[in-house]
Amino acid sequence: MMRTRLPSIFSNARQILKLQSHHTKNQKEVPKGHIAVYVGESVMTRYVVPLTYLSHPTFQDLLRHAEEEFGYNHRMGGLTIPCNEEAFINITRQLNSH
Structure with a gap:
């Protein structure tokens, strides 16, 4: 089951990167x-993380939780991860550390 999900996750991540490149107005x-x-439960904080994280199971x-909760077209213009910041x-x- 994981093999069938990985291509869609990477495909969606590529789409996010394309959307991000068009949504950099007023953003670093x-x-x-x-x-x-974007991470948070009520207040969203923006983090910049290496793309290598996308291939890590954790x-x-x-990403799966983000897809279930928000899909990949979010009003923030980027990927929103539904977990607390801590x-x-x-x-x-x-x-x-790896």
Whole structure:
């Protein structure tokens, strides 16, 4: 089942990157090899993370939750991840240590 989901996740991530490039008005640029994500439950905070995170199983779980809750066309113009900031920071901290 995971094999059938991965191509759609990567395809959707590419679509997000294209949308992001058109939605940089009033936003800081995203460095090459990174993606901006919005994280939070009520107040959204913008984070810029490496694209390599997209292939990590833990981050893919976050992407699946984002797809279920928001789809990939969100009003913020970027990927919104529905988890609290502390959990997101802990996950990215673990990914950085690998």
